[in-house]
Amino acid sequence: MTQRYEPSLFEARWQQHWLENRTFRTPGPGDPDFDPARPKYFVLDMFPYPSGAGLHVGHPMGYIGTDIIARRKRMEGFNVLHPMGYDAFGLPAEQYAIQTGQHPAVTTEANIATFRRQMQAIGLGYDWDREFATCTPDYYRWTQWIFARLYDRGLVYQTEVPVWWCEELKTVLANEEVINGRSERGDHPCVRRPLKQWMLRITAYADRLIDDLDELEWPESVKTMQREWIGRSEGAEVRFPVAEVEGEEVTVFTTRPDTLYGVTFMVLAPEHPLVDRITTADQRAAVQAYREQAAVKSELDRTDLAKDKTGVATGAYALNPLLSPEDPEARIPIHVGDYVLMGYGTGAIMCVPGHDERDFEYAQEFGLPVRTVVAPEDGSAVEGCFTGTGRAVASPRWDGLPTAEAKARSLGILEELGCGTARVTYRLRDWLFSRQRYWGEPFPILHAEDGTHRRVADEDLPVELPEMTDFAPAEDGAPPLSRAGDWLEVTDPSGARLVRDTDTMPGWAGSCWYYLRFMDPRNGQAFASPEALDYWRSVDLYVGGTEHAVLHLLYARFWHKVLFDEGLVPTKEPFAKLFNQGMLQAFAYKDATGRLVPSDEVELSGPEPIHRESGARLEQVVAKMSKSLRNVVNPDEVCAEFGVDAFRLYEMFMGPLADSKPWNPRDVPGARRFLERLWRLFVDEEGDQPIRAELLVEASGEPEGEALEIERAWNPCLQRINDSFGAFNFNTAIAAFMEWLNVATKHRAGFRRDQAERVLAALAPFAPHVAEELWARLGHEPGSVSRAAWPALDERYMGSDTFELAVQVMGKLRGRVEAPKDASKDQLEALARAAVADKLEGKEIKKVIVVPGRLVNFVAM
RNA sequence: GGGGACAUGGCGGAAUCGGUAGACGCAGCGGCCUUAAAAGCCGCAGGCCGCGAGGCCGUCCGGGUUCGAGUCCCGGUGUCCCUACCA
Structure with missing residues (x-):
């Protein structure tokens, strides 16, 4: 058996192990193995709409970031709530159904399977026991139930309003879904038309939605956008x-x-x-x-x-x-x-x-x-x-x-x-909450013959979507549910005949409260138990793109405040800290006329990009990934070619999580090479042993010689890894790993078992598969590096005893000299003076600035 | 029109409090290994001048503060994102 680094031999195996052993399951209040003494941490990704195209490499950017954070927090002893689900009601599945006759539930389920498979293939450590989709009756029962609370509080009303009507989609759209008179989805023309619609009185919360922004740890830009959107x-x-x-x-x-x-x-x-x-x-x-x-x-x-x-x-x-x-x-x-x-x-x-x-x-x-x-x-x-x-x-x-x-x-x-x-006037309008569509939550509303309406009793929820085969809206805009036959008719206990409301809720509804359901996702008695709500409280870190800066985040805050007023949630705000990841871009190539050339027509092997057909020189620019430019990258292919850990490391190595940055296929092998070099530090590829024999020896005593060199490189490296969790610039953490590896490789003869263990523990959040593999080869219980303790910093070994002192004359660098770290200011000045004696000759020194650990500057004329 | 973010080598990006600009990686160049190549390993690598020691210039452009500015202040240019008659 070869001992080379071959991730395809173990990555899938570890993913399987995590699933089978439910490694990332998080017990909560009510579970027998729940430990309430541990601090909690709720880190959440904005869950995706499961489109038919599957994940592209932009999605996992944030997911990998939160996965790293969740894994480290877990190793630090937190109860980490890190779940994933699907925002599964919505227009695309229904459009597809109208075109092909496939039931949206069927395509949605298939798409979800693809997303799940892809996310598991990236090694994301979600608690899969908590997974759900918003389109299942178990879930939307509670969406309807919360709607009923709004209804009872007088926050729901029906009115005839001029609304945006999209002829192509045969539905009304909210103001915010129409851009310059065209639908945001599909870019179809829209017209204004008066129609009776359900509205939510979000304007009643306008002041609180503005004022409570102050206490949130959110990017200022997002807070500003929300303030301006509300427009008090x-x-x-x-x-x-x-x-x-x-x-x-x-x-x-x-x-x-x-x-x-x-x-x-x-x-x-x-x-x-x-x-x-x-x-x-x-x-x-x-x-x-x-x-x-x-x-x-x-x-x-x-x-x-x-x-x-x-x-x-x-x-x-x-x-x-x-x-x-x-x-x-x-x-x-x-x-x-x-x-x-x-x-x-x-x-x-x-x-x-x-x-x-x-x-x-x-x-x-x-x-x-x-x-x-x-x-x-x-x-x-x-x-x-x-x-x-x-x-x-x-x-x-x-x-x-x-x-x-x-x-x-x-x-x-x-x-x-x-x-x-x-x-006081607000720019914010009440929220147009109904759609004349099939694939959404039915309104739990019954209409009486006298024109009044009432809500469905809580115990009769959910109002399930009826099975249908034809989802197309009628020419007159009547919703599909108006053709649902028996489903429409309800007779109440008094014998009165009632008719169900035939609108459905907009796509935003399910995402308004999903973070709460994650706290207690299988509860059949409540949307979540009071104990679970009280323990998990609110999301500690919420990560997603800026595109949701206003709508989703405003709607969710609104619903959360209503639940707070009902005494159903313990916090005023749902998301304590918000972080926006940058957009993943790609290189594109521009010809002399300024046109962008599809990537597959570009020859990149030479010193500059060339248009294959014409031979014209092209200019490399940064653009969005798009089908038309044919520069979309599929994560499955990257993982297959370079391995999952290499893919994860590359995505994080590209730059700070917050920045937008271009995917460069040429850089991916660098991440792979790092893993291979790391592997060789642990495993002799030429031999037949799973791990180098020296690493099986329990180390004792303080590190000396080459082990000391490795130790002195390790602690500053760990410091930088720890620091990278402050601003989520994991690129610097990976750079630190690489620098340490360069030193460790040089002194490999002294590499000790305790050092190997600490490195693997710190690496585990970033490259979990190789960490598990080597951890197991060291003789530890399989899968246990994910639960190992995060390594501690040893202040005694923070680099070497000396540093390079920069010597300046009049602010210009004129020399460098090795100096002891503990040297006094006078000693540093003396060293510096000697180093630039020739440059100071004949000059009068007016002032000397000594910055310990850094430099000495002579102000001399 | 309004608001926000950003601007550092051929490329992605480093650089605590204002303190050695270009860490780390990619691409490139040289060497070792090899019959050869790939891989790997060792090294070089901002620009210009110089045989060399060394010097000059350099973080979008122009000013300023400072012993010292990529970092702070003023003015300008460019790119990206959001928003758009909100009275």
Whole structure:
């Protein structure tokens, strides 16, 4: 039998061993082997949607990172909760079902099997006993149950709203799923259409969702995104009476009530209900035409077309409530314009072209007057539009006040006059929560004949998805479930006939609380036991990509807070610490015209990349991995060619986990070579023994000679490994291993068993297969390195006794000299002086800076 | 238009508190081993000048603070990500 490093001979075997022995199973409260004395650590990956394409090398980047963290924490004595599951409801499986007739449950199950196999093949140490998919009744029963809690708290309502409708997908989409009028998934055109929809009152939690961000250990950028998404803005609601139309008034929201004297016109959103009531006869045709045009425009892209402001006068006028109705200045025209959005604030604005750029543009377009009511603090003259803060001018009731005070004063006056109040507005809208689709959680809702609805009793959950064979939505947009026959009909105990709701929940629903289910995934009595919730509390470290910075993380926080208010979870927030891994990119090749050339047309064997057909030189650039560039890398292939440990090491060696960085196929063999060299330190490839005989000898006493050299290299290496867990820059840990290996190889004759054991323990989180293999060959119980203790640092052997002292003259490096680590400042200065004596000759030394352990700098003229 | 991140050799990237820039790896070059090649092992390796000792330049560009700046401050350029009439 060969003793060469051949990972295919043992990697699969160890993976099998871990599964069979449930090595990474984590006992929790209620399990007989649970040890409550240990501290807990819950480290979670954002679980994947199991697509048909399987994993590509980008997915495992974060998974390998958390696997390393989980494995080390386990070795440090923590109860580590590190599970994996599948966000398995969603559109792609259903689209596929419509095209092929395959039931989404079938394709989803097949995809999950692929994902599971791939993740196990990477050696990820998840607790597979806790695995689940959100599309199983065992799970969505509790999704429905939590929905019922929201329902009972009045956070669920049904309303007719203009929603994004995607003709291609035959469903409504949430605002955030539509980008520039096209669906985020599939890039199909979408139109606005009024439909009755389920809404969740997330806006009721807006303030808490902003305020509680402060206590989270999250990237500032993500917190900022969430704050801006919620978009809290403080201002006033002001009511302007409409001239000559008795009883009508225009209510606007403004953040600048201090500019009220500068209002010269008003604009209503095209959809504003007031438009019909106030438009004058001679403007009616023009307004009607404009509204129709605006409705079409919104289907395309209102924002893109809005380079120039458009609008039309209604012919009606409003009266500035601060001025006397007789004052001609008080009379301001009311327009309709599509730069005002019906969905924000009141759908109407007061326009102050002197101090708002959009209003200014509109005023320019339509020749409306501009009135200046704020002057810059420094007294400088402003022409056109000034949006900054300063002092109020031409504003009789608060002239001369700085903007902040003017705001407060104007608010007070508005309230006094009874024509305005302070108000807070949010950009965040209530969450459109229903989809006219099949593959999602059915709503646990029953409709009565009188038009009322009630929720399904808890004991009747889950409301299971009915078996169907045709999932296509109807032409009129009626959901597939409306054709579900018997399933639809329910008779309640009183004999009343009820009909089930036929919408399903959006893809986000299942991921709103899955982290809680991991705490107690097989519980049939509750979504998780109070004991489990109380022990695991919340996620200590949550790792995933930035693409979920707003939606998923905001929705999950919302549900968690509702559960907190219900007294069902012990924490206010679900994810204590968030970490965003970088994106995995790939090299791409650009020709002279700037076009990207698919990778398989590029010849890389020469000194520079060449286009195979034309022979043209190409430029290497960094781009996303994409099918069209044919630079997508499959982890299965990499593992097959280089081994799993090499794959894991390379992914971590590429750079810090947080950075985006390109996959370079040429670098992968370097990781493999490291493992081979390490192997040879332990195993004589030419011999027939599983491990070098010296390593079977129990070492005693302090290391000496070559063993001492290895020891002195090891401890700084371990220090760097430990430090790499601070910022998740495991590339530096692996570099440290490599440097240590270079030293150890040089002094291999002195390599001792105790050193071998410590190295393998520290290596185990990074390259677990080879660590297990060599650990077992050392005679330890198979599989036990995963449970070994994390090695301790020995401060006595932190490198050698001397260091290289840099000697500078006037800040420039002029020499180097070996110096003892414990030398005094005076000794260092003397050594340095001797080293650069010739450079100092004839110069006057003005100052000497001594930095122990580093350098000496002579300031000399 | 707004917000954020980043910028270091041919490539990926190192560099605690401001203290020897380029660790580690890839690609490259030289040597050993070999009939030869591969693999492996040993060594070289930012640029320029010089036979050499050595010197000069160098972390996107321009200024500044400092004994000393990749790191801090001001201004600019470029790349990537997010966002987009939010009143």
